[in-house]
Amino acid sequence: DTGVSQDPRHKITKRGQNVTFRCDPISEHNRLYWYRQTLGQGPEFLTYFQNEAQLEKSRLLSDRFSAERPKGSFSTLEIQRTEQGDSAMYLCASSFRAGMNTEAFFGQGTRLTVV
Amino acid sequence: AQSVAQPEDQVNVAEGNPLTVKCTYSVSGNPFLFWYVQYPNRGLQFLLKYITGDNLVKGSYGFEAEFNKSQTSFHLKKPSALVSDSALYFCAVRDINTDKLIFGTGTRLQVFP
Numbered sequence: 001d002t003g004v005s006q007d008p009r010h011k012i013t014k015r016g017q018n019v020t021f022r023c024d025p026i027s028e029h030n031r032l033y034w035y036r037q038t039l040g041q042g043p044e045f046l047t048y049f050q051n052e053a054q055l056e057k058s059r060l061l062s063d064r065f066s067a068e069r070p071k072g073s074f075s076t077l078e079i080q081r082t083e084q085g086d087s088a089m090y091l092c093a094s095s096f097r098a099g100m101n102t103e104a105f106f107g108q109g110t111r112l113t114v115v
Numbered sequence: 116a117q118s119v120a121q122p123e124d125q126v127n128v129a130e131g132n133p134l135t136v137k138c139t140y141s142v143s144g145n146p147f148l149f150w151y152v153q154y155p156n157r158g159l160q161f162l163l164k165y166i167t168g169d170n171l172v173k174g175s176y177g178f179e180a181e182f183n184k185s186q187t188s189f190h191l192k193k194p195s196a197l198v199s200d201s202a203l204y205f206c207a208v209r210d211i212n213t214d215k216l217i218f219g220t221g222t223r224l225q226v227f228p
Contacts, residue, residue: 004158006158031214033214033215035216040220041220041221042205042207042221043159043205044218045216045217091159104216105161106158106160107158108156108157108158111156
């Protein structure tokens, strides 16, 4: 296992179209996180899963955004009716929740451009 | 609410010189602090973390960070900078319940030959 994998790496879409991103976490990791990073900013938390349960969603996650993690393995993030403001890098991270001494590992991200 | 601040947008240093990238935090309770590095068009790579124990934490690629409770700081340091260290550095604090990370705005490190 080589780490967290995200697909696609880049996505260009027209405004109003739907897009879906996929994240494959490190296999034994039970927590999976989605973040969004815009130019010049630090990553901002969107949502996270523990196994298949989505436990928290940020206020940044409008109704057009939905995330799933069926069977507690890979996760998908869908954006419906994309807007230019959705253009950003979408980062996925995973970790194994076992005490305090853990860290999250990030994928390389999916860069979304809405034109 | 937990937060971290990175007061410098950019740090410039000559190769071979020591470097410091600053971070201050604001949390209630004990902080769990992290440094990540991001190279262009890449995800974040974990450098080091402070959970408990020694105030001087050693991490990857020769980096270290000093936890200072009285100054609420967690500055990233390296004794001798390399040109290849040029990248974007993020300080983060971890939420104790969800483990989500709250990031600073980042500091761009530029190491000149």
